[in-house]
Amino acid sequence: MKLDSKIPSGPMAEKWSRHKQDSKLINPKNKRKYSIIVVGSGLAGAAAAASLSELGYKVKCFCFQDSPRRAHSIAAQGGINAAKNYQNDGDSVHRLFYDTVKGGDFRAREANVHRLAEVSVNIIDQCVAQGVPFAREYGGGLANRSFGGAQVSRTFYARGQTGQQLLLGAYSALSKEIARGGVEMHTRTEMLDLVVADGETKGIITRNLVTGKVEAHAADTVLLCTGGYGNVFFLSTNAMGCNVTATWRAHRRGATFANPCYTQIHPTCIPVSGDYQSKLTLMSESLRNDGRVWVPKKAEDCGKLASQIPEADRDYFLERKYPSFGNLAPRDISSRAAKECCDEGRGVGPGGRGVYLDFSEAINEFSEKVIKERYGNLFDMYERITGESAYKQPMRIYPAVHYTMGGLWVDYNLMSNLSGLHVLGEANFSDHGANRLGASALMQGLADGYFVIPTTVANYLVTQKPGAVTTEHPAFKQALEDANGRISQLLGVKGKRTVDSFHRELGLLVWDKCGMGRSRAGLEEALRRIPEIRAEFWENVVVPGSGSVANPELEKAGRVADFMEFAELLCRDALDREESCGGHFREEHQFPDGEAKRDDENFCYVSAYEYSGDLSKPILHKEPLTFEEVHLTVRSYK
Amino acid sequence: MALLNLHLKVWRQTGNQPGHFQDIEAPEIPDHASFLEMMDIVNERLIRAGQDPVAFDHDCREGICGMCSMTINGMAHGPERGTTTCQLHMRKFRTGDTIWVEPFRARAFPVVKDLMVDRSAFDRIMKAGGYVSVRTGSAPEANEIPIGKDVADAAMDAAACIGCGACVASCKNASAMLYVSAKVGQLNTLPQGHAEKDRRTLAMVRQMDAEGFGNCTNQYECEAACPKEISVRWIAKLNRDYAVASVKEVVGAGRQQSQSGD
Numbered sequence: 001m002k003l004d005s006k007i008p009s010g011p012m013a014e015k016w017s018r019h020k021q022d023s024k025l026i027n028p029k030n031k032r033k034y035s036i037i038v039v040g041s042g043l044a045g046a047a048a049a050a051s052l053s054e055l056g057y058k059v060k061c062f063c064f065q066d067s068p069r070r071a072h073s074i075a076a077q078g079g080i081n082a083a084k085n086y087q088n089d090g091d092s093v094h095r096l097f098y099d100t101v102k103g104g105d106f107r108a109r110e111a112n113v114h115r116l117a118e119v120s121v122n123i124i125d126q127c128v129a130q131g132v133p134f135a136r137e138y139g140g141g142l143a144n145r146s147f148g149g150a151q152v153s154r155t156f157y158a159r160g161q162t163g164q165q166l167l168l169g170a171y172s173a174l175s176k177e178i179a180r181g182g183v184e185m186h187t188r189t190e191m192l193d194l195v196v197a198d199g200e201t202k203g204i205i206t207r208n209l210v211t212g213k214v215e216a217h218a219a220d221t222v223l224l225c226t227g228g229y230g231n232v233f234f235l236s237t238n239a240m241g242c243n244v245t246a247t248w249r250a251h252r253r254g255a256t257f258a259n260p261c262y263t264q265i266h267p268t269c270i271p272v273s274g275d276y277q278s279k280l281t282l283m284s285e286s287l288r289n290d291g292r293v294w295v296p297k298k299a300e301d302c303g304k305l306a307s308q309i310p311e312a313d314r315d316y317f318l319e320r321k322y323p324s325f326g327n328l329a330p331r332d333i334s335s336r337a338a339k340e341c342c343d344e345g346r347g348v349g350p351g352g353r354g355v356y357l358d359f360s361e362a363i364n365e366f367s368e369k370v371i372k373e374r375y376g377n378l379f380d381m382y383e384r385i386t387g388e389s390a391y392k393q394p395m396r397i398y399p400a401v402h403y404t405m406g407g408l409w410v411d412y413n414l415m416s417n418l419s420g421l422h423v424l425g426e427a428n429f430s431d432h433g434a435n436r437l438g439a440s441a442l443m444q445g446l447a448d449g450y451f452v453i454p455t456t457v458a459n460y461l462v463t464q465k466p467g468a469v470t471t472e473h474p475a476f477k478q479a480l481e482d483a484n485g486r487i488s489q490l491l492g493v494k495g496k497r498t499v500d501s502f503h504r505e506l507g508l509l510v511w512d513k514c515g516m517g518r519s520r521a522g523l524e525e526a527l528r529r530i531p532e533i534r535a536e537f538w539e540n541v542v543v544p545g546s547g548s549v550a551n552p553e554l555e556k557a558g559r560v561a562d563f564m565e566f567a568e569l570l571c572r573d574a575l576d577r578e579e580s581c582g583g584h585f586r587e588e589h590q591f592p593d594g595e596a597k598r599d600d601e602n603f604c605y606v607s608a609y610e611y612s613g614d615l616s617k618p619i620l621h622k623e624p625l626t627f628e629e630v631h632l633t634v635r636s637y638k
Numbered sequence: 639m640a641l642l643n644l645h646l647k648v649w650r651q652t653g654n655q656p657g658h659f660q661d662i663e664a665p666e667i668p669d670h671a672s673f674l675e676m677m678d679i680v681n682e683r684l685i686r687a688g689q690d691p692v693a694f695d696h697d698c699r700e701g702i703c704g705m706c707s708m709t710i711n712g713m714a715h716g717p718e719r720g721t722t723t724c725q726l727h728m729r730k731f732r733t734g735d736t737i738w739v740e741p742f743r744a745r746a747f748p749v750v751k752d753l754m755v756d757r758s759a760f761d762r763i764m765k766a767g768g769y770v771s772v773r774t775g776s777a778p779e780a781n782e783i784p785i786g787k788d789v790a791d792a793a794m795d796a797a798a799c800i801g802c803g804a805c806v807a808s809c810k811n812a813s814a815m816l817y818v819s820a821k822v823g824q825l826n827t828l829p830q831g832h833a834e835k836d837r838r839t840l841a842m843v844r845q846m847d848a849e850g851f852g853n854c855t856n857q858y859e860c861e862a863a864c865p866k867e868i869s870v871r872w873i874a875k876l877n878r879d880y881a882v883a884s885v886k887e888v889v890g891a892g893r894q895q896s897q898s899g900d
Contacts, residue, residue, distance in 0.1 A: 051774040066695060067761050069801055070703040086781065122775070129777035131770050131830045133794040140784025158794060164702055165797055172769035179765040187758065210750055239697040273670050274639065278678055279699045381701065384718075384725045385672075450774050498685050500678070544685055549652070550751040552693055553685065 003256070003608055003623045006411040007111040012629045013094070016115040019412065023455050024462040031056035033466035036457070037204055037219040039191045039246055041068030043163075043170055043442060044425025045225030047449025050173035053182030055454055060217060061174070061183050062206060064190040064241055064555075069171040072227060072239040073445060076163025077284035077378070079147060079155035080127075080442040082120040087144055091152040093117045100440060101630045103149040103330055104405070104433020105582035105598060107262070109606070110627055111412060112430045119451040120443050124156055126450055130169040134158050147438040148285050149330035149637070155439045160284055160377045166442055170449070190555060192483040194222065194250045194421065197475040200464070201420035205476075205483045209555060212548040214483050216471040220464050221420045221457060224250060225449070228404035228426040230263070232563045232570060233515070234507020236401035237269060237282040243559035244566045247408050247427050255418040256608040256621060258409035258429035260566070261574035264436055264583045265516050266402030267293075267334035270385055270395075271354040275504075280400040281385055283357070284378055285438040288327040290362035290371065291395070293318050293334070295355050299345040306348075306356055306394050317341055317355075325637040332435040332583045332596075333637060335399035339516050340594060342398075349396040358394035399516060403441060405432040405583065406573075409608040409623070413456035414448060417608075420460060424448035429606070434582025487547045490557045495540030499553060502537045503560045506530070506567055514571050519587040523575040527568065531616070534564040568615050576620065579603045600632050641666045642728055645736040646680065648692055651749050659738075662692075669729040673716065674699060674706060676728055677739075692739075694753040701725040701865060704800035707807070708753055709740040714804035714863040722802065722865040742807035746814070746850045757803050759849040760817060766845035767838035768821045770830050783829055796824040798866040808863035811852030816860035818846050819876035820868050826879055836883035843880055 008019040026034070034057050038049040041063040049061040063071060085091040097117040101108055124142070128134065134156050135143040144153040158165040177183045188209040195203040195216065203218040226246035230236040251257045268283045294316045296302055301309050317337055322329040329337070338355045341347060348354045363371050368391055372379070379390045386396070407429040414422050414430075425445040432440065469475075513526035537560070545551045580589040580596035581603070589597040604625050609618040644664040651657025662684070667676050674696050681691035697705040706723040710716035716726045731737065739753065747755040797820075805816035822842055825831030831838070854873060861870045 047774075054773050065697060065703070065705060066757060067801065069761075069764075070697055070705050072698060072703070075698045075700055075702050084780070122777075124780045125777040126772075126774060128780040128783065129770065129772040129830055131793070131825050131828050133790050133797050133824065133828065135794075136785055136787045136790040138787050140786050141781050158797070161702060161798065164800070165794075168797065172764065173772075173774070175761070175764040176769040176771060185761075187761070237700075239703060240699060241697050274668055276668055276671050276675050276679055278672075278675050281700050380720070381725065384701075384721060384727060387727070387729060454774065496686075498682050500682060542685060544688075544690060550693055550754065553691060 001417060001610060001621055003409065003417060003621055004411060005109065005623060006413060007109070008412065012110065012114050015111050016118055020455055024458045026458050026461060028056050032058065034058065034461050035060065035219040035467070037217060037222045038062070038225060039204060039223065040071065040225035040227060041174065042071035042073035042225060042227060042425065043167055043445030044449040045071065045223070046167065046170035046174045047446050048223055048225060048424055048453050049183050050170060050177045051450050051454045052457065053177035053180070059177070059183045060186065060219065062186045062189045062191060064188065064209060066188055068174055068185060068187065069168060071167060072242055073167045073442065074164045075239065076442055077160045077282065078286040079145065079157035079162045079439040080123065080166060081147065081154050081439040082124045082156060082443065083117055083154060084121055084124060086142060087153045089152045091154050095152065096120060096154065098630055099150050100431070100437060101433070102635055103435055103437035105435055105596070105635050106433065106600070106627065106630070106632050107581050107625065108431055108433030109625065110629055115452065116431050116444060116447050119447045122451055123443060123446045127166055127169050130172060132158065132165045132169040145286055146289055146328060148288065148328045148334070149325070149437040157286065160286070160375060163442060166446065170446070191226070191246045192249065192558070193479045194253045195475050195479045196253050196418065197469045197473045199419060200469070201418055202469040202473070203471065203476060205479045207483070210550050212551065214480060214487070216476040216480055218469055218471045218476065220466055221422060221460055223422045223424055223453065224408065224427050225424045226427045228407065229566060230401045230404050232507065232567050233401040233511045234504050235272065235277060235280050235511070237266060237280050240279060243562065245559050245562045247423070248562045248566050250408060250416070250418065250421060252611050253418065254611070255416040255421055256409040256610050257406070257569060258606050258608045259406035259573065260570045261514070261577055261584045262405035262434045262582060263401060264331060264403040264405060265335040265399045266331055267338055267399045268357060268397045269400035270382065271349055271398040273350065281381065282400070282402060283382060283395060283397055285331070287357060287375055287378060290374065291327065291357040291359050292316055292361060293327050293338070293355055293357055295341045295346040295348060302346060302348050302352060306358070315341070315346070322637045329637050330435060330437060335516060336585060338399055354396040354398045356394035357397045359390060360394070363391065401511070403436055405429065405434060405436055409606070413459050414453055415460055420464070422453060422457060424453060434584055486558065487554065490541070490543050490554060490561065491547060493538060493541050493543070495542050497540050497542065499541060499543065499556045499560050502533065502541060503563065506533055506564060509533070510567050510570065514574050517585055517587050518574050520575065523571050526571045527575070530564070530568045530571065537561065537564055565615055569609060569618055572618060573607055573609065577603060577607065604632070640669045642669055642731060642733040644731065644733070647736065647738045649740040650692070650752055652751055654748070657749065667728055671728050672699065672724060673710070673726040673728065674724050692753060693751040696724060699724040702800060704802035707742045707755060707802060709742060709807055711738050714742060714807040715865055719862070720865055720867045742803050744806045744812035744851070746812060747803060747806065759851070760801050760803065762849065763814070763818060763842050763845045764821065767834070767841035768825070770825060771834060785829060789827060793824050793827045796820040796827065796868065796872055799868055800866055802865065804863045804865060805860035806851065808859040809852065810857065810859070811855060813854045814846050814851040815854040815873045815876065816864060816868055816870065818842055819872035822879065823872040823875050826875070835879065836886055839876070839879045839883045840887060
């Protein structure tokens with residue numbers, strides 16, 4: 001298999017314009033003949049479904065939630081980047097491009113990132129026109145704030161709920177198209193499998209989560225906008241329903257999975273408090289604009305109240321280690337620094353797994369009222385969960401799994417190696433390399449959905465005769481049979497352990513061995529244990545009820561079964577990548593000061609895995625990364 | 639961390655079959671757990687005992703997706719102000735408490751199973767006019783539309799609605815006026831939404847009526863139950879916008895008739 005990234009020729013800044021010129025067109029009358037399936041209704045999915053419907057394509061959109069407005073994009077708090085340079089602080093498309101490539105530790109594809117930076121400005125225009133209530137200045141212009149990994153202020157925001165507002169904008173566009181009859185929306189419907197007929201992706205198998213009905217849907221192309229796989233760790237900031245099933249099933253049908261080991265651990269989350277815990281809650285990175293991160297200098301001070309530790313005995317470790325970026329050092333770097341302090345026994349709070357995020361200086365400087373206006377909802381959320389007020393004492397935070405940079409491999413058109421399968425947003429691998437900068441996920445989801453796929457999807461569709469494959473094709477019959485078989489199998493085990501208990505066991509193992517620090521010995525152990533847990537799952541899981549009604553346990557069981565398989569690929573990739581880069585930190589590969597040691601000579605490539613039929617033997621394909629614009633350097637934020 | 643021993647009375651129902659309360663004992667619940675984590679613990683125990691777990695909606699568990707929907711001790715999302723069910727923590731309860739857990743009840747929200755209800759009526763109201771008709775790619779430069787901070791802040795207050803339906807569940811008339819007024823209000827407040835203001839207002843209110851939601855009788859339970867504390871002043875604005883749009887519709891229709899008829 002040859003992975004052709006289809007990067008257009010020409011200078012970096014002209015590639016996207018040229019590609020738009022060179023892309024195929026389908027006349028309006030013919031567009032109506034083509035049908036497109038969109039799986040997922042988050043920023044990427046809703047934006048794509050609405051925009052493609054506006055162009056005239058017949059769209060079917062699917063989400064497992066009860067309304068498309070609830071997809072997990074909604075939970076993003078801090079903001080969205082765009083190279084508008086409204087602050088006159090020297091920002092530009094090139095600088096956003098450069099920051100993103102560097103932030104990704106030089107493991108992203110340059111051409112994709114440049115395109116992302118280019119369309120970032122159009123996204124803000126689009127969202128404002130839809131009525132997204134971004135924060136504004138008194139003069140009526142849009143306001144900005146700073147985010148990690150950048151020295152300019154280019155982040156647009158809507159209080160602490162930017163994701164919700166952007167998603168509501170996309171959902172309103174989607175609603176408009178549903179009303180017009182251009183989009184057929186299927187809520188409470190989960191994708192169980194992908195259908196590939198004669199080498200072309202032509203549909204999906206779904207289960208209606210209310211009636212239990214398993215159905216086949218055919219179309220001329222399929223777009224997966226199904227988010228990331230962070231819930232493989234069990235505890236993460238992802239929503240409970242986030243899962244890997246759509247992308248994993250596509251992988252099993254032939255799509256290569258790229259860079260699964262690039263996972264993002266977000267530095268500022270509320271620490272774990274007990275084994276009953278179901279999820280972790282993020283405290284937005286924007287808090288680090290005003291909050292200062294510290295731990296006691298001496299381990300014996302950790303038991304004291306923060307207020308009893310004098311200034312001289314506090315270690316503001318991010319400001320100390322990374323003076324030019326300070327508390328706004330990128331996520332991977334801040335997370336590792338926090339972990340190091342806790343490993344040295346200087347962590348605070350129960351179990352010593354926490355560091356302080358302190359607002360007292362900002363409150364003194366600006367007043368409590370100003371801080372409340374900026375972050376009130378986050379402080380309230382913190383108090384509800386912990387019972388503590390961050391106005392009176394510092395927040396306690398600890399890193400947690402937040403985002404996954406890896407995903408299905410795609411070319412410049414966002415098409416997988418599997419012909420006719422397009423992958424957008426967090427579900428693909430393309431733009432963030434080994435680490436994503438804050439406020440860039442919303443940007444990518446909307447860029448893919450509003451501005452990239454409406455142009456590039458035609459390049460595939462022109463090669464297809466509309467409606468050529470229907471659900472009568474034997475591939476659909478086979479996939480339906482497979483999906484029904486899996487459901488019966490899950491219900492038929494009738495063992496003793498709950499789905500959650502298996503998910504928790506798997507998650508703890510993966511967090512322990514393939515979380516913030518990874519080593520050969522740990523990964524090898526994980527690779528021994530995962531197949532054992534998986535085997536026990538299929539012998540001893542209990543899924544109550546039946547498949548023909550609403551059955552949340554059955555839904556969970558199917559998702560966990562796929563995590564059990566995916567986890568092995570995640571650890572295998574982490575073992576194979578003998579370097580440290582971004583969110584992937586191999587303990588064997590570090591500089592004496594603990595910074596990540598990249599190996600450009602041997603690992604400057606995208607790892608794309610093909611499913612071989614044997615989970616323990618994926619086939620590795622390499623897409624070499626070449627850098628024309630940005631010079632490969634040691635990534636420093638000092 | 640303290641452990642609580644609780645007695646639950648949980649609504650059990652399958653589709654449109656008659657439902658009933660089931661007594662479920664919930665001993666040794668950590669007070670740091672969230673209400674939904676308490677339900678997780680209860681469900682794990684039910685499954686291990688070979689019983690049917692309680693079905694409920696939930697997703698983000700951080701108070702923003704609007705999926706969770708429980709009426710706890712008669713209050714939508716429970717006793718804490720400005721808090722969704724998923725953000726309610728067990729430290730707000732005492733050991734020995736009896737807790738009644740029901741779905742969001744309204745004729746327009748039919749029960750799917752146990753505590754899960756069908757809120758698709760909200761999506762249909764949005765479909766009727768909850769948008770600005772702007773095509774992707776046709777937007778002007780963002781800063782070409784100056785919007786005062788106070789206007790943007792007001793629109794944001796309305797936009798904070800998470801579409802959970804607590805306003806409907808808390809209302810004795812099962813009115814959706816707070817939801818609809820927040821949705822209409824956000825767009826009617828902003829200059830981008832002005833061109834379609836009247837059309838939007840009429841269409842969304844009419845769809846709300848068609849879905850079987852009740853009328854508003856100014857009890858303001860909705861505001862008290864709203865996890866995002868959306869103000870009832872949006873209802874007042876909706877009533878004004880609706881009155882204006884209705885008059886314009888009648889006058890406009892008359893004018894059209896007088897222009898075309900002879």
